[in-house]
Amino acid sequence: MDAYQYVEDKQLVIFELDNVLFPEKDYLLQVYYLFAQFIEYTEQKNAQPIIGFMQAEYENNGTEGLFEKTAKQFGIDEKYKYNFDLLHLNARLPLKLLLYKNILEFMQELVVNRKQIFIVTAGNPEQQLNKIKQTEWNGLEQYLTVYFTEELGQSKAEIFQNILNNNNLSPDQALVVGANNFDEQQSKLINLPYIVSLEIYK
Known part of the structure; x- marks a missing residue:
């Protein structure tokens, strides 16, 4: 038709x-990728498991409490919630949205x-x-x-x-x-x- x-x-x-x-997820998953890379750089925590966890959690349960769940899982300091939220607003995406x-x-x-x-x-x-x-x-x-x-x-x-x-x-x-x-x-x-x-x- x-x-x-x-x-x-x-x-x-x-x-x-x-x-x-x-798809909204095309934006959010790139934000999560950038956040995991940021944590790897600042805290020397491997980004790949963080990315995998965030993607699975998002796809199964949505965005609600995602930072808190990730922080608990990987021992990420609460102060990084600011960076997580800021990335949602001004992230420079690796890939354009299509x-x-x-x-x-x-x-x-x-x-x-x-x-x-x-x-x-x-x-x-x-x-x-x-x-x-x-x-x-x-x-x-x-x-x-x-x-x-x-x-x-x-x-x-x-x-x-x-x-x-x-x-x-x-x-x-x-x-x-x-x-x-x-x-x-x-x-x-x-x-x-x-x-x-x-x-x-x-």
């Missing part, structure tokens, strides 16, 4: 960032057909901007308009509505592409059409 059929009658498309444009292939093709098709592209992203604005700066956009970056919900202090629904108002559009002239129930709920609050990003991969 051609994903473009979702937007033939739309004027703009709004995306979330994590797990919509690229868009999902089908999303890249979809966005390129949007540009060719003069559809506007917006990113409305939740989470720490500094961290989200760091991800954006280190993504391989393949030239798409000049066509993106980005909003950070935490920076604006507004809900996604409010930002969606402002985007519509600023472009003199009705909800049925736009589409939201998200990856979770929250994005869907926020879209429904103002009657915006919504699809899960996985639909574009079919």
Whole structure:
């Protein structure tokens, strides 16, 4: 099924960032790698077991308490929590973040057909901007308009509505592409059409 059929009658498309444009884990696993390398350098603890532990813990249980679990496992001083958190915000990644292939093709098709592209992203604005700066956009970056919900202090629904108002559009002239129930709920609050990003991969 051609994903473009979702937007033939739309004027703009709004995306979330994590797990919509690229896998969030591609960022986090590189942060964990850099942290383990930092610990190896400062504390002379072998990085490889730390990397393996963090990756397994993340994949099995998510990010909650990951530093504390790792610190306990390897005897890492609590003071390094600061470095761990800071890396999440400003890590210089060894590898660029790559868009999902089908999303890249979809966005390129949007540009060719003069559809506007917006990113409305939740989470720490500094961290989200760091991800954006280190993504391989393949030239798409000049066509993106980005909003950070935490920076604006507004809900996604409010930002969606402002985007519509600023472009003199009705909800049925736009589409939201998200990856979770929250994005869907926020879209429904103002009657915006919504699809899960996985639909574009079919």
